[in-house]
Amino acid sequence: MVTLKQVAARAGVSIKTVSRIVNDDAAVNAKTREQVQRHLQSLNYIPNNAARQMRGGASTIFGLMTDAVATTPYSVDIVRGAQAALRENQQTLLIASSDGEPDREAELWRMFRAHRVAGVVYAAMFHRSHDVGQPAFDKSIVLANCFASYNDRPSIIPDDEMGGYTQAKYLLQRGHRRIGIVTLIPELEATRLRGQGMRRAFAEAGVAFDDALEVRGVHGALGSEFLVAYDVTREILSRPNRPTAIICGTDQLAMQVYFAAGSLGLTIPDDLSVIGFDDLRLISETLYPQLTTVALPYYEIGRRAVEVMNRPEAETSLSLQKQLVPCLLIERNSCKPLA
Amino acid sequence: MVTLKQVAARAGVSIKTVSRIVNDDAAVNAKTREQVQRHLQSLNYIPNNAARQMRGGASTIFGLMTDAVATTPYSVDIVRGAQAALRENQQTLLIASSDGEPDREAELWRMFRAHRVAGVVYAAMFHRSHDVGQPAFDKSIVLANCFASYNDRPSIIPDDEMGGYTQAKYLLQRGHRRIGIVTLIPELEATRLRGQGMRRAFAEAGVAFDDALEVRGVHGALGSEFLVAYDVTREILSRPNRPTAIICGTDQLAMQVYFAAGSLGLTIPDDLSVIGFDDLRLISETLYPQLTTVALPYYEIGRRAVEVMNRPEAETSLSLQKQLVPCLLIERNSCKPLA
DNA sequence: ACCGCGATTGACAACGTTGTCAAAAAATGA
DNA sequence: TCATTTTTTGACAACGTTGTCAATCGCGGT
Numbered sequence A, B: 001m002v003t004l005k006q007v008a009a010r011a012g013v014s015i016k017t018v019s020r021i022v023n024d025d026a027a028v029n030a031k032t033r034e035q036v037q038r039h040l041q042s043l044n045y046i047p048n049n050a051a052r053q054m055r056g057g058a059s060t061i062f063g064l065m066t067d068a069v070a071t072t073p074y075s076v077d078i079v080r081g082a083q084a085a086l087r088e089n090q091q092t093l094l095i096a097s098s099d100g101e102p103d104r105e106a107e108l109w110r111m112f113r114a115h116r117v118a119g120v121v122y123a124a125m126f127h128r129s130h131d132v133g134q135p136a137f138d139k140s141i142v143l144a145n146c147f148a149s150y151n152d153r154p155s156i157i158p159d160d161e162m163g164g165y166t167q168a169k170y171l172l173q174r175g176h177r178r179i180g181i182v183t184l185i186p187e188l189e190a191t192r193l194r195g196q197g198m199r200r201a202f203a204e205a206g207v208a209f210d211d212a213l214e215v216r217g218v219h220g221a222l223g224s225e226f227l228v229a230y231d232v233t234r235e236i237l238s239r240p241n242r243p244t245a246i247i248c249g250t251d252q253l254a255m256q257v258y259f260a261a262g263s264l265g266l267t268i269p270d271d272l273s274v275i276g277f278d279d280l281r282l283i284s285e286t287l288y289p290q291l292t293t294v295a296l297p298y299y300e301i302g303r304r305a306v307e308v309m310n311r312p313e314a315e316t317s318l319s320l321q322k323q324l325v326p327c328l329l330i331e332r333n334s335c336k337p338l339a
Numbered sequence C: 001a002c003c004g005c006g007a008t009t010g011a012c013a014a015c016g017t018t019g020t021c022a023a024a025a026a027a028t029g030a
Numbered sequence D: 001t002c003a004t005t006t007t008t009t010g011a012c013a014a015c016g017t018t019g020t021c022a023a024t025c026g027c028g029g030t
Helices: A004-011 A015-022 A031-041 A051-055 A074-088 A101-114 A161-174 A188-206 A227-237 A251-262 A296-309 B003-009 B013-022 B029-041 B049-056 B072-086 B102-112 B162-174 B188-204 B231-238 B251-263 B298-310
Strands: A061-066 A091-097 A119-129 A140-147 A155-158 A180-185 A214-216 A245-248 A273-278 A293-295 A321-324 B061-066 B092-097 B121-130 B140-148 B154-157 B179-183 B214-215 B243-250 B273-278 B292-295 B320-323
Touching: A004 A015, A004 A031, A015 A031, A015 A188, A031 B214, A061 A074, A074 A119, A074 A140, A074 A188, A074 A296, A074 B072, A074 B092, A074 B188, A091 A101, A119 A188, A119 A296, A119 B049, A119 B061, A140 A296, A140 B243, A155 A296, A161 A180, A161 A188, A161 A245, A161 A273, A161 A293, A180 A188, A180 A227, A180 B179, A180 B273, A227 A245, A227 A251, A245 A251, A251 A273, A296 A321, B003 B013, B003 B029, B003 B188, B013 B029, B061 B072, B061 B102, B072 B092, B072 B140, B072 B231, B072 B298, B092 B102, B121 B188, B121 B298, B140 B298, B154 B162, B154 B298, B162 B188, B162 B243, B162 B273, B162 B292, B179 B231, B231 B243, B231 B251, B243 B251, B251 B273, B298 B320
Parallel strands: A061 A091, A061 A119, A119 A140, A140 A155, A155 A321, A180 A214, A180 A245, A245 A273, A273 A293, B061 B092, B061 B121, B121 B140, B140 B154, B154 B320, B179 B214, B179 B243, B243 B273, B273 B292
Antiparallel strands: A091 B092
């Protein structure tokens, strides 16, 4: 690799002068600058980051650690969002995934510290609580899609309560009263919050919430789930007074709801309205008819996480500790007002 | 951050001695070692990678550049595979995405060079041809999911020809003769190769290939596609002598085929067999009945890409220039032998 | 010609690490 | 005991960069 020294030798000036030009630093004679620049070009000089960092400058590398569960592929949008924010400042991302193993996670922290990263985003693939056991890490840590149980770290999470509220309100406003709910695993923070939001919407609309219409669409422990949405949906749709709409915990569940409805001869949205969650475009835009859903703002979460990290500590006031990112409605064709 | 110097001062030995212990290098007196180790622990020393690298050691950072189109979320498995391979050697990954912009791509190459990465994996989100315009880069570059048109770089790609062959053979072996094909955009390398593979399977089985049953399931240019699989499938299923099975270019297309079949009162797999491609678990395992499909080996592609990069140049013989990774059949419940 | 000034340039140290080589200490053999 | 070998340790340089400070240059004013 070409070094300043080599360029300096070729150009017949001192190392420092070349350095100045590279960083377009202090005043350099226009003529010299031009000369040297030519050599920089022709030798294809690129500054050595390691040397720069060692010299004491702020590191431009950030770390991103995920607990990577491959079942939620769109969560990588967190990474994309983070990269977009980093890009603005010419920073880069060292990424690694712990696969959920604590040993591996400790190893990664060491690795990040070895690289002297300027900060770390810890991104969970499910909205959940997570305690980063790294008091030794002196740089900023921001949690994305998860939060510390002691609330002692800034964290960026989706506003699931609002998401549930939005789902319910959308259907209630369109006249639906008997609304089925196919939920995710109750252990998930998301499930709890969304249920809360739905109940708030029902209360606001003055409609009684019918617990009997709320069923689990997923069974099994986290990590080894299996879907039962097809069966349970058939069941609630076969009841005497069947619901006119169904709220789903995931677009994936919505997919099974579509099939269950089809198997009973019900057409969406004419006979049944369906609303999803996540906006996995792969599904929501492919379903027929396309799915009205509430988007999980992964991209925005990643973006904000980096933004918070780049902000001077001072600004990271208490009010920013836990940032909620809105979950917005994406209207497509799977819902219909009740005549 | 704690340095060797600080540890040395505390332990009352020279910097070099501490260095030796950190790298459990030459012979060090057992007693000294133990003493110093205690201080290393208590001060929580972690070697500074930048300094190490500057000293001349091989860089442990690799670069991964993607052209990130968010529509194929599972392609991130390439990243996961790469990380798995890296992990074995304590190496790490600097990732960045060009978003398909050449300017941005050039910028990223500079960035990778600035960090003196030991090699770069260029991963495309679609199997396609790509020419890395970086002759200046002296480290190894491996293409993943894409290949150089001059074939001058090692590249790891899915064996799409075999994939298409597998799809067709699977159905032919089960007695299907009239087989519909819902394809991707013809511009894709994958489309061409799979078609080739299918024709090979038909020829081997002595069955005439009916071009009339091959239809496009996607319209529009790359990047702004829209699905028409639902409509075209309904069309071919409405013909007098309708196909008994359908081969899909994607699980996503298969999803629409399911809905098209349902809309005509056809049950899968009893009235129609369907076979997909990609094995997007989000879809293939959620469809009802679950989808038999051919897996795109993204994870393996990523793993091998790093493996090739870590191999000394010598071994990268010509035979390795273009590595095909097999696309294996994942058997589920969407196909049925013809009675 | 001389002085002083600003503009331009360069010598040198330092960042944290490790390879090289020599010095010091300990162990061995006579 | 002393010479010799072996083990253990440390001084120093170097990697590529930039901050500090001093040196040099050009030029206008006296």
